[in-house]
Amino acid sequence: MANTCAICGATINVLQSQKLMDGNYICTKGCRAKGLKYYDYVHSDLDNVKDHIHQTEVGTKIWQDLMEPLKKTRDKNQKMQSFHPIYIAPSLGLIAVIEARGGLFNTKTYACVYRLENLQLYRTERMPARTSGSDKDKMCVHLGFVHTKGLNDVYIPFDDETRCHQCVDYLNKLFGLDDSFRSGIKKSVTQFKATKSMWDLAKAKKNGENLEEKAKATVDAFGATIIGDRTQFKDAADQALAGYDLDQALFGLVS
Ligand SMILES: [Zn+2]
Numbered sequence: 001m002a003n004t005c006a007i008c009g010a011t012i013n014v015l016q017s018q019k020l021m022d023g024n025y026i027c028t029k030g031c032r033a034k035g036l037k038y039y040d041y042v043h044s045d046l047d048n049v050k051d052h053i054h055q056t057e058v059g060t061k062i063w064q065d066l067m068e069p070l071k072k073t074r075d076k077n078q079k080m081q082s083f084h085p086i087y088i089a090p091s092l093g094l095i096a097v098i099e100a101r102g103g104l105f106n107t108k109t110y111a112c113v114y115r116l117e118n119l120q121l122y123r124t125e126r127m128p129a130r131t132s133g134s135d136k137d138k139m140c141v142h143l144g145f146v147h148t149k150g151l152n153d154v155y156i157p158f159d160d161e162t163r164c165h166q167c168v169d170y171l172n173k174l175f176g177l178d179d180s181f182r183s184g185i186k187k188s189v190t191q192f193k194a195t196k197s198m199w200d201l202a203k204a205k206k207n208g209e210n211l212e213e214k215a216k217a218t219v220d221a222f223g224a225t226i227i228g229d230r231t232q233f234k235d236a237a238d239q240a241l242a243g244y245d246l247d248q249a250l251f252g253l254v255s
Contacts, residue, residue, distance in 0.1 A: 006046050007031040007053075021045055036099045036110055039151045048150065055150035055251040056110055058244075062253075063096050063111035066240055083167035086141065086156060088116070090174060093237030095119060097143070097154055112154075116233040118145045118252045122171050124164045127157055139164045148252030175228025 003017045004010070005027040017025045018032045022045040026032055032041065034053045041049065067089050070080035080089040087096045098111040121144030126137050138157040141164050145152045158164045238255050246254045 005031055007050065020049060034110075036097065036112060036151060038097060038099070038154055038156065040153075051251070052150035055112055058246070058251060058253065059096065059111040059113040060109070062094070062113045062241070062244065063098060063109065066092055067094065067096055067111075067113070068109070081170055083141070083158075083163055083170070086143075086167060088170065088174070090116070090233065091236060092240040093117065093233035093235070094240060095143075097151075097156065112151050112251075114145050114148060114252050115237045115255070116174075117230040117237065118147050119171070120144055120146045122168055124161075124168055125155070127155055141167050145252050150251055152252070175230070177228050 002011050002013055003025040005012055005017075006020075006024040007026050008030055010027045010030060012025065012027045016028055018028050018041050019025055020041060021043050024046045026041075026046075026049060031049075031053070035041075035049070035056050036052075039049075039052050044052075067080060067087060070078055070089055070092075071082075073079065078089075078091045080087055082088075085098045085100075087098060089095070093116050094113055095116050096111045096113045098109050100107050100109045102108050121142065123142055125140055125142045127140040128137055138159070139161040140155045140157040143154040143156070145154075234255065237253075241253055244253075
């Protein structure tokens with residue numbers, strides 16, 4: 001039985017088809033490959049998938065232009081921190097999740113790029129085997145971004161658990177939150193409420209509800225005392241992205 005890709009119109013057999021939550025199919029080779037493997041296609045509808053593909057196109061360009069060059073920089077002020085595949089560039093106010101594909105000599109890197117100011121949730125979590133695609137549970141870094149369409153609730157599995165904790169520790173330092181403060185609020189009701197709002201937000205996304213109200217509630221629940229001061233990252237990102245025409249692409253990159 002053949003399906004039709006809802007994006008490019010290609011005729012595809014079952015093995016070439018990715019079924020979406022709304023019953024649409026997209027082709028795996030052409031269209032799904034334009035997004036990242038971290039995207040949850042099974043629980044997404046066609047509009048969300050299109051947003052994610054656009055997000056990856058824009059992100060890949062910004063990665064190539066602004067972030068990849070920082071890998072080789074010797075300038076300490078421009079340094080980019082790598083917790084592959086997560087890259088954090090404080091001087092640009094940006095954080096990227098990348099995926100490199102291809103062979104040794106023809107690697108192509110795809111990226112989703114986010115403003116650090118929109119990173120509202122980051123923590124280590126244990127990912128069950130069936131979700132991580134491996135045969136055992138894996139530790140992952142869970143990143144949640146507000147004001148962001150497409151891939152905004154990201155789980156990155158790591159083979160090395162230490163790297164997960166290092167990544168979260170690094171972000172705490174970056175936002176000026178020390179460990180004791182973080183562990184203190186982890187137990188607090190505020191944290192519980194905030195976390196719950198994030199989940200509501202993710203659920204709302206999947207149900208196609210109005211996100212504006214939910215997003216605002218999420219931000220309010222966190223509050224500046226918990227997320228740290230993000231002003232410098234907002235300014236840096238405004239400056240870094242000034243040359244890009246992002247009006248049509250509201251993927252967390254437009255301030
Ligand atoms: Zn297609």
